[in-house]
Amino acid sequence: MKKLHTLAFLTIGAAAFAQTPDPEITAAAEALEDQVIEWRHDIHEHPELSNREFETAAKIAKHLKSLGIEVETEVAKTGVVGVLKGDHPGKVVALRADIDALPVTERNNLPFKSEVTATFMGEETGVMHACGHDTHVAILMGTAQILAENKDKIHGTVKFVFQPAEEGAPPGEEGGAALMIKEGVLKNPDVDTIFGLHINSATPVGTIAYKPGGTMAAVERFVVKIQGKQTHGSQPWGGVDPIYIAAKIIDGFQSIISRESNLLVEPAVITVGKISGGVRFNIIPETAELIGTVRTLDPDMRELIIDRMTEMSEGLAKAYGGSATIEFQSNTAITYNDLALTEQMLPTLKRVAGEDHVKLVKATTGGEDFSYYQEEVPGLFFFLGGMTPGNTEAYPHHTPDFQIDDDGLLLGVKTMSQLTLDYLNAK
Ligand SMILES: [Zn+2]
Ligand SMILES: [Zn+2]
Secondary structure, rough: OOOOOOOOHHHHOHHOOOOOOHHHHHHHHHHHHHHHHHHHHHHHHHOEOOOHEEEEEEEEHOOOOOOEEEEEEEEEEOOOEEEEEOOEEEEEEEEEEEEEEOOOOOOOOOOOOOEEEEEEEOEEEEOOOOOOOHHHHHHHHHHHHHHHHHHHHHHEEEEEEOOOOOOOOOOOOOOOOOOOOOEEEEEOOOOOEEEEEEEEEEOOOEEEEEEEEEOOOEEEEEEEEEEEEEEEEOOOHHOOHHHHHHHHHHHHHHHHHHHHOOOOOEEEOEEEEEEEOOOOOOOEEEEEEEEEEEEEEOOOHHHHHHHHOOOOOHHHHHOOOOOOEEEEEEEEEEEEOHHHHHHHHHHHHHHHHOOHEEEEEEOEEOOOOOHHHHHOOEEEEEEEEEEOEEEEEEEOOOOOOOOOOOHHHHHHHHHHHHHHHHHHOOO
């Protein structure tokens, strides 16, 4: 059975919370704004690639220690985890910021523009915070300071998770959220809930965008290996044609989306991005290979699509006299916002940003490794506006002209701080 993704969360149980944000937290965030922006500029000017975030991690660790927060370094290679115990007992909330930059050469003319270069997969490249993770680092450093200074208000424990390699570890290395979890980031003390945000270059400053349920896609890479039997191109009856089988399988895959997936629940995508096989015009080759990606937003649909792709590959190859295997590699799970948690925390988002500045958005087919935490504990991941007010267009993430307006950071600090307090202090 498919889950019904009702919009029941829109009727909110707001009674537990005041309608305006905590004035002391608001004032503290506003007083810290210039410092947060300064941190952001520094991190932006000194970006580091995935699993190589040594200096970034050192700056974070130094700051957390200065606040009296218990710090563990070298978690999942370059990750930093801080534990802040509130003055009162209670639950454990984790706040996550990803800290890595990308092999992109910055084309902006900012005073804090990155001039950093590095070697990536054997090639010299510029390095840039072209996904905005510099803002995530600065926002969480600011949030840590505010919460540390308000320990007396906290019923429970806050874990600050500064995570490397969200963009993916270099080939042959482990990294990111999956490795943090493997190394026990959600244990001791055991995390009850996790919050995370992503700055967005095309959402106006001051706006929060969110979606309950599947928010960003599970990303799978797949490889289909088709085995035929080689023969002369003029005598196909003498062999088994893997190219023809490849065509049947590609066609079959698209029927899984168009005929078998309930697209009213969520969209889904199968893309064959590479097809290879054969050597010349008059040889039917022995093998062919398909490589592609699957994007899903609903756990049941994900299972169905993967199962059916496996059956299609094996079954169709067999029907045409050959054989095939398919392998899937998971790059991210579904960034799935727990429905009850989203309902619980929506009033906080609204009172911090203002009712009119919290937008319900559609899912995206991009992926986020925050999803791995959400497979373990209920989590909420939302988007924070980073586009200069008045602009209607923005350069996309991962491009050399990508820009985030500093004015977007303050709302991030306020929201992360208030989410933490409201979650931990809920009756
Ligand atoms: Zn990115
Ligand atoms: Zn990102």
